[in-house]
Structure formats: C-alpha cells, structure tokens
Amino acid sequence: MELTSEALVNSLLALGAAALLTTLWIWPRLARQRPLPVLGRIGLLTVVQVSTLAVLALSVNNSFGFYTTWDDLLSPGGAKLALAGNENHKGGATAADALIQPTDEGGLEAVGNLPKGTPEEVGRIESVRVSGKETGFSDQLFVYLPREYFDPKFALVRFPVLLALSGYPGTALNLIQDLPLAQTAIEMQRSGKMPPTVLVMARPAVVPTRDTECVDVPGGPRTETWFVKDVPEAVLSAYRVGRTAGSWATFGFSTGGSCALRLAMRFPNVYGNAVSLHGDFTVRQDNYTGGDLFNGDKALTQQHDLAWRLQNLPVPPLNILVVSTRKESDYQQTVQFVDEATRTAAANPQFKVDSLYLDDGGHNFDSWNRELPASLEWLGTHMG
Numbered sequence: 449m450e451l452t453s454e455a456l457v458n459s460l461l462a463l464g465a466a467a468l469l470t471t472l473w474i475w476p477r478l479a480r481q482r483p484l485p486v487l488g489r490i491g492l493l494t495v496v497q498v499s500t501l502a503v504l505a506l507s508v509n510n511s512f513g514f515y516t517t518w519d520d521l522l523s524p525g526g527a528k529l530a531l532a533g534n535e536n537h538k539g540g541a542t543a544a545d546a547l548i549q550p551t552d553e554g555g556l557e558a559v560g561n562l563p564k565g566t567p568e569e570v571g572r573i574e575s576v577r578v579s580g581k582e583t584g585f586s587d588q589l590f591v592y593l594p595r596e597y598f599d600p601k602f603a604l605v606r607f608p609v610l611l612a613l614s615g616y617p618g619t620a621l622n623l624i625q626d627l628p629l630a631q632t633a634i635e636m637q638r639s640g641k642m643p644p645t646v647l648v649m650a651r652p653a654v655v656p657t658r659d660t661e662c663v664d665v666p667g668g669p670r671t672e673t674w675f676v677k678d679v680p681e682a683v684l685s686a687y688r689v690g691r692t693a694g695s696w697a698t699f700g701f702s703t704g705g706s707c708a709l710r711l712a713m714r715f716p717n718v719y720g721n722a723v724s725l726h727g728d729f730t731v732r733q734d735n736y737t738g739g740d741l742f743n744g745d746k747a748l749t750q751q752h753d754l755a756w757r758l759q760n761l762p763v764p765p766l767n768i769l770v771v772s773t774r775k776e777s778d779y780q781q782t783v784q785f786v787d788e789a790t791r792t793a794a795a796n797p798q799f800k801v802d803s804l805y806l807d808d809g810g811h812n813f814d815s816w817n818r819e820l821p822a823s824l825e826w827l828g829t830h831m832g
Contacts, residue, residue, distance in 0.1 A: 555621040568598045613699070633647060723769045725771045
C-alpha cells in the first residue's frame with residue numbers, strides 16, 4: 449500500500465480497534481503478576497499505542513505532505529530514480545535523455561470528483577516524476593493535458609502552460625484534492641472562459657522538511673533553479689507546449705502564491721504571467737524556513753523583496769494578478785504592494801497588475817476555492 453493511501457490509514461485504524469477490543473476482552477485473564485501475563489499486557493498496550501500513533505502520523509503526513517512515498521520516508525537523500533523512456537506524446541525521447549517519466553506513485557486514486565471519460569473527451573491527468581539536470585532534484589508532479597491535446601486537428605498546436613504551486617507544507621495533490629484546479633479548469637475550458645491549457649501541478653518545497661520559499665538557498669537547496677530551469681526544460685522536452693514567456697504562467701496559494709509572484713518577477717523571460725492567492729511579497733523567516741534563508745545577505749534579501757524590485761530595478765514585461773480577502777491578516781501589506789505596482793504600471797505599459805479582494809474569508813481553502821474561477825478566467829485572457 450502507498451504511504452499516502454487511505455487504505456493504509458484504514459488498515460491501521462482497524463488494527464488499533466481490534467487490539468483495543470482484544471485488550472478489554474482478555475485483560476482479566478492477564479491480571480496475575482506472573483511473567484507471561486505481564487508480557488501479554490505490555491504487548492497488547494504496545495500494539496494499541498503504536499497503531500494509534502501511526503494513524504496520527506499518517507494523517508498529519510497526508511495533510512501536510514512531508515513524505516509522499518515510502519522511498520521518501522525510508523531513504524531520504526538517497527539515489528535518484530533512474531531515467532526511463534517516456535510516452536508523453538511528443539516522441540523522440542530515449543531512456544538516456546528523458547527528464548520526465550511516468551510514475552505509479554499514489555494520490556490520484558483518492559480523488560473522487562475527477563471527470564470521467566476518454567482523453568479525447570475530458571483530457572488526462574498524468575502522474576510523472578521529473579528529474580532535474582541542473583539541481584539533481586527529483587519530484588512527483590501532476591500534469592493535466594486538455595482534451596484538445598489529443599485531437600488530431602490540434603496536432604501542430606503548442607499549448608500554454610500553467611505551473612501551479614500548492615502551499616507549505618503540502619503536496620501537488622492539494623491542487624486536485626483540496627483546491628480543484630484541474631476540475632475547475634476543465635469546466636472553464638469547456639465553457640470557453642479559458643483556452644486549452646496544460647497544467648503542471650507541483651509543491652513549492654522539493655525538500656519536504658524545509659520551507660525554502662522557492663529561492664536558491666546559499667549553500668543549500670536550489671529551489672528557484674528547479675522551477676525556472678529544470679521543470680520548464682523537462683516539460684518542454686516531453687509535451688507540445690509554448691516556448692515563449694507569454695504562453696507560460698505561474699499560479700499558487702499561500703506559500704505557492706508567494707513563489708508564483710517571485711518566480712515571475714525575477715524571471716519574466718520564463719513566466720510572463722502570475723497569479724498569487726494570499727501570497728507574501730518578501731521571503732518569510734520562521735521556524736519552517738529555519739530562520740533567515742539568506743544568512744544575513746542584505747543584497748539577496750533585497751533582490752527577493754518584490755516591493756524593492758518595483759522601486760529599484762527595471763520593470764519586467766509581466767502580467768500579474770494579486771488576490772486576497774479584506775479580512776486576511778496581511779491585507780494592508782497586500783494593498784500597499786498593489787498600489788505600488790499600479791503606480792509602476794501606469795508609467796510602464798509592459799507591466800500590468802490587477803487585484804481581486806473578497807469581502808470575507810481567511811487564509812484557507814474555502815477562500816481559495818471561491819477565488820479560483822475568477823483567477824483562471826483572468827489567466828485565460830492574458831496567456832498567449
């Protein structure tokens with residue numbers, strides 16, 4: 449059973465319940481103070497406690513995505529998976545040079561509201577493992593290919609790409625299970641509110657136990673390089689997608705929203721559009737990041753401060769949408785950034801900014817679900 453499967457959690461729940469009932473049933477027979485009865489009591493209590501703790505640990509892991517496979521849990525930092533051939537509809541990739549390979553890692557089987565039908569009718573969601581040449585990272589991603597991708601009439605068309613990032617801690621599965629990104633995109637593409645788009649769904653923390661805020665940590669994980677070099681290169685090698693920045697966009701909620709804006713503003717030659725749901729505009733410093741990711745380097749800190757970039761660096765050719773609620777704790781900081789961005793856009797036509805605020809709601813999936821359709825519709829009008 450997969451580490452993140454509900455079957456494993458249910459099996460451990462059943463084991464714990466059975467152990468508890470057994471303990472209650474035969475406890476009187478083990479009441480004597482002899483070695484065997486004492487060992488029996490210890491054994492029963494151990495089974496109950498271990499199974500209970502295992503269920504709690506698995507539930508926390510499934511919610512926050514610290515580990516997605518048994519290999520992640522049992523062999524952290526181990527050897528990367530060997531590259532294999534891939535059949536992702538482009539052709540020409542060999543076992544030696546494929547950067548994306550299909551994987552049967554778990555997750556999609558737990559989602560019950562995916563549209564049913566053939567790829568020609570509803571498109572297809574693929575679970576893939578991407579291996580990065582530049583960083584050496586390897587991680588599971590989900591890729592949604594629209595139904596037009598399988599239509600012979602579109603055989604020569606290159607499709608726009610949306611890189612979607614979940615929050616931290618979290619997994620790519622959050623973008624299907626908790627925030628129905630693919631399901632909503634399918635409906636909007638059917639209604640003509642969004643062009644046929646390839647969705648690439650990922651988690652921001654390729655190193656699961658640390659929030660690297662999608663930056664290259666000095667002497668540490670190069671998460672920014674993963675998202676601006678390795679992931680685009682792998683997607684371009686395997687799928688029929690656009691090659692210009694205008695046909696690529698970033699999207700994310702919470703930490704993923706911070707990453708989406710930062711990646712696009714720092715690398716507008718890769719991502720020409722960005723949507724941030726409740727993201728930050730500076731790199732956080734807290735227990736999840738392990739303190740200052742830049743180790744006191746003021747220049748690096750400024751380079752990743754989005755307001756500082758607007759005031760001190762050339763304005764990038766970029767379309768951005770900032771989304772939040774008026775009840776969000778950092779609402780005032782969001783308004784200040786949007787005001788600064790709006791002033792910048794007024795003097796620089798190549799830079800465009802829009803904003804969307806809900807009157808109520810907090811930093812949670814209820815708000816992000818309500819903001820999702822309008823965000824995707826905005827993207828549909830800006831992506832090439």
